[in-house]
Amino acid sequence: MSQRTADEVREPTHPGSPVGLPALDVERARRETPGTLRVAHLNNAGAALPPLPVTEAVVAHLHRESESGGYEAAAAAGDQIAGTYTSIARLIGARIEEIAVVENATRAWDMAFYAMSFEPGDRILAARSAEYASNVIALLQVAARTGAVVEFVDDDEHGQLSVADLRRRLNDPAGPIKLIAMTHVPTHGGLVNPAEQVGALAREAGVPFLLDACQSIGQLPIDVDRIGCDLLSATGRKFLRGPRGTGFLYVRASILDRLEPPFLDLHAATWTAPDRYVIRPDARRFESWETNYATKIGLGAAVDYALSWGLPAIEARVTALADRLRTRLNSVDGVQVRDRGLRRCGIVTFTVDGVSAHDVQRSLSGRRVNTSVSLVEHARLDLPARGLPDLVRASVHYYNTDDELDQLIDALPTPRPIRSGAGR
Template structure:
């Protein structure tokens, strides 16, 4: 199966695999994207067989299909299958990674003001319960991460962990993941990268980014099922013996009444139940690999250039994505009409989107001075004509 025609994707074939995009203007891949038909078929067939044979027998019969996930995820990140663990979500993977680091009272975590809300809440909980210190890296005036300040914080506070979200959920900003990785390696700091919004959207190469942990979700730009994700664990972290605090039966072997032996691979971080949904995730990653992540990224650039250019020209609309590099997330606000009226107009026009509020990104909303944003996030199966239709709809609403 080949989807590319020169540097452009065969969008007609992609849309044929995506029945949901025929009924709406889907602009919500940063929330939960549309699964391609092969993903749905793989899970349907698996579930149908479970109704006949039960979960254990189907898992045994389809172990090769389940294990394909590790090969495909490793290909996506340019790593080895042994560095990949299945997870129930990016947040689940983050919690597993955090539990593996032996924090002590007084240890420091460095993060950004744009880190994902669930991550921020986890850090704040650790601060209250464990007595760790949470410090945030400054941003430059244009919204980019201040790498000079990051290095100063590392030198001054000797943190145990630097945690960053590659693309925030509340903004199209793309953080400099490779540059952060270089500093963490230079100073010997553990590095956790949340790639929930970048996996499936941008090329990710862990040999260049150099994270110790990278977490991803299936439901967003990767176009997999909900309640799926995965965790990349570096050789450095595995060789150091890092393992989650609470270990499931797939993660280790109970060797004696009071001893156990960890899996040597990243699977020491895995839960027990990985059958049906992991098949859907494996198919989603395989699909992205076959389409080609570079081609996906190029198509996304075309779509977002059209969307940003179109909306920037509208009087009364404020685009709120800062930074020198931006992604397939666009956020905007308007004071010309009420949010309920805007939502009604977009839904009447068959646009699927997300509204975000301050509780999801307190620091970012405060500095931007808004109390809501509309988030649009098209993906490579969208067409330029759809982008133009969304821009025209918003333009008519603002008149």
């Protein structure tokens, strides 16, 4: 990853920075993020504010299309488009031919999952509390179609996927295990699942490992070899700070030929004879021919921008800011932080006694503080089991400041007495 020059960094000024790791130049990051002048944007797990280089890259290509035509503009921008694949590969420690750029993280995850073959009795292991709702729906659909069985691995005492229970299930002779699917960071909480430990068990058992990195890419360093995943899905719009409608899929070269995409077009395959076709040999078999080249270029710009700061430095600042926000929230009577996990990241979820999450969000929005709501219906294996309602979700990034954390605290509605028997 790129090294920062001396005039681009400052000595650590916040607690939690690893020794020897310089803090980010927050003032520069905010200058390059115009939205920080208008809002306290604490909804980065939804969609982060893009930096100027990303916006400029997208707009420049749109102008190119308007002046020369879409096909011609794409041809002229060939090096930039190719550079997006190079940058993504560098970001996650992969090879260029292992990267497909698609519309979003869900499409990336679905293209990988639906490319696999399942038979009656095949077992699919997934994380119980962390799984994303769209992933669970896909798991249940395929199980109903094929007779495969979905098993949700228990949580450990910290709320993370239990490595011990995963090991037990991998050694259980009940039936062949065809896939381990795990969400790295849940959308509704700040925990970070133990991806490297899961990857080690998956390699030992010879079971493919699909990692949903939608909420971790851009805020945590990701190395697919260190993690040991065979497939990884990610988005551009969240902590990576790229355009909406962008995402990517990583497919390890050693597993590629075992996967046939659920649908093909003339980009994913070549029509070689009237009755034959050949699927392309790289991960771009999971793409389609028509794509948004402006946002694809913008995604590459976002990856380059993140690499220029350095992911370890980003993680240090994001983690420290989130820890400080949890401390501030816990100091307010009637406010409870709901995050679990031994290792936590930039997502912070909480409740305010007697006030619905939507009302809290509206109150914060009225004071120009952006947050989101994590719905019970999107976390049916976690929040109901803990007796929790919808949660307020605040998610920090390195361009956020302590003043913005205080702005959130000051904008919270007053807690109200909870009626007897009401859930917490």
